Amino acid sequence: MADPMRIRAQASGDKATVRVLMSHEMESGQRKDSAGKVVPAWFIQDVTASLNGKVVMTAEWGPAVSKNPFLQFVVKGAKAGDKISVNWKDNKGDSRTDEATVS
Amino acid sequence: MQTRRETLKQSAVVAGLLASTGLFPQHALAYQKAAFEAKTLADVAKALGASAPVESKDVTVGGPDIAENGAVVPLTASTTLAAKKVLILVEKNPSALVALFNVTDSVESSFATRAKMGQSSDVYAVAIMADGKAFYAKKEVKVTLGGCGG
Numbered sequence: 360m361a362d363p364m365r366i367r368a369q370a371s372g373d374k375a376t377v378r379v380l381m382s383h384e385m386e387s388g389q390r391k392d393s394a395g396k397v398v399p400a401w402f403i404q405d406v407t408a409s410l411n412g413k414v415v416m417t418a419e420w421g422p423a424v425s426k427n428p429f430l431q432f433v434v435k436g437a438k439a440g441d442k443i444s445v446n447w448k449d450n451k452g453d454s455r456t457d458e459a460t461v462s
Numbered sequence: 463m464q465t466r467r468e469t470l471k472q473s474a475v476v477a478g479l480l481a482s483t484g485l486f487p488q489h490a491l492a493y494q495k496a497a498f499e500a501k502t503l504a505d506v507a508k509a510l511g512a513s514a515p516v517e518s519k520d521v522t523v524g525g526p527d528i529a530e531n532g533a534v535v536p537l538t539a540s541t542t543l544a545a546k547k548v549l550i551l552v553e554k555n556p557s558a559l560v561a562l563f564n565v566t567d568s569v570e571s572s573f574a575t576r577a578k579m580g581q582s583s584d585v586y587a588v589a590i591m592a593d594g595k596a597f598y599a600k601k602e603v604k605v606t607l608g609g610c611g612g
Contacts, residue, residue, distance in 0.1 A: 374570070387578060389556055408569075415568040421498040423552060423560040423578050425534045431574035432563075 366459035368434075368443045375437035375461045377408065379430045379445050387422040403428060405448040410434050411441055437461050498559050503551055503586055503598065506559050510547065512590045518543075518597035523550075523587035524574075525603045532579040532605040539563075539587030540572035543597065547590040548573055554583035579605045 362382035368375050381403065388400025406418040415434055434443065439461050446456040497509035507515050524538035537560070539550045548571050550560045560577045571589065579585075582604040590596045 385578075387556075389580075410568060413568070415566055417564040418573075419494055419498075419562040419564075421557060421559050421561065423555050423557070425576040425578050429536075429574070429576045431538075433570040433572055435568050435570060 364445060364447075364455065364457040366443060366445055366457055368437070368441075368459050368461040370437060370439050370441075370461050373436055373438070375434045375441070375443070377432055377434055377443055377445075377459075379408075379428075381428045381430070381447060381455075383426070383428060383447070383449065385422065385424055385426045385428060389422075401449065401451060403447045403449045406430065407446045408432065408434075409444045409446075410437055412444075494562060497562065499557055501558055503553065503558065503588070506549065506551060507588070507590070507596045510549075510562075510590060512594045512596040515588055515596035515598040518589075518599065521587050521589050521597050521599040523585055523599045523601045525585050525601055527602075528604045528606065529579065530606050532581070532607050534576045535579050535603060535605070536574065537577050537585060537603075538572070538574040540570075541587070541589040541597070543571070543589050543591065545571050545589035546592045547588075549586075549588040549590070550575065550577065551586040551588060552577060552579050552583050553586065554581050555579060579603065581605055 365380040368377045383403050386401040390398045392398050400422050402422040403420050408416045441461040444458040448454040497506050500506040500509050520543045521541045529535040537550055539548050548563045551558045563573050565571050584600045585603050586598050586600045588598045
C-alpha cells in the first residue's frame with residue numbers, strides 16, 4: 360500500500376490553493392533494469408479532487424509525470440474548515456484517498 | 463412492448479451518440495489512452511476530439527529556461543479562457559502528453575505539476591474549449607540531464 364499523500368490547502372479570499380505531494384514510483388516504462396529488460400510502466404492514471412465531497416477537478420496523467428508527483432490547483436469558493444480530498448488510481452489498480460482541511 | 467435486448471441495443475446507441483457529441487460526463491470516460499500515446503500536439507488534440515490548436519496569448523505555460531534535472535521539471539499551465547480541459551505537453555518525450563486536467567466551474571484553470579523530460583524540448587500548455595477549439599502556448603526548456611532513460 361502506498362504511503363499517504365501530503366495535502367496542504369490554504370485559503371486566501373474566496374479561493375484556496377491546494378498543493379498535493381503524492382508518493383508514487385511513476386515508472387515510465389522506458390527504463391531498463393541491470394539485466395537489460397524494460398521495467399514495466401507503473402504510474403498514476405487518474406486523479407480526482409473533491410471539496411466537501413463534491414468533485415471539483417479530475418485529471419489524467421501519463422507516465423511522464425515525475426516520481427512522487429506534485430500537483431497544485433486553485434479551488435474557488437473554498438473557505439477555512441472545508442474538506443479537500445484527493446484520490447489517485449494507478450495503472451495497476453492501486454488507489455489511495457487522503458483528506459485535508461482548508462486553513 | 464420492448465424486449466430487454468432492444469432496450470439494451472438502444473441504450474448502447476444513445477451512449478454512442480452522447481460520446482460522439484462529447485457531452486458524456488467526463489468522469490465516465492475511460493482513460494484517454496490514444497491521447498497519451500500520441501507523439502505530437504496535433505495528434506493529441508485529434509485524439510481528444512479537438513480541432514487543430516492555435517497559438518493564443520490567453521494561455522500561459524510556465525517552466526524553467528534551463529532544467530538541470532530532467533527527471534523533475536516544474537511546469538505550469540494556465541488560461542484565462544473558459545477551458546474544459548487543460549493539457550501539458552512535452553514535445554520530444556516518447557509520448558507528448560504529460561497531464562490532462564478536466565476543469566469544472568469550481569476550480570481555476572491554472573495547474574502546476576512536475577514532469578520528466580528526456581531532452582531539451584518545447585513545452586506546450588493547451589486549453590481545449592467546450593466547442594472543441596484548442597489554443598496553446600509554448601516555451602522552450604533546455605535540459606542538461608535527461609530524465610526518461612537511464
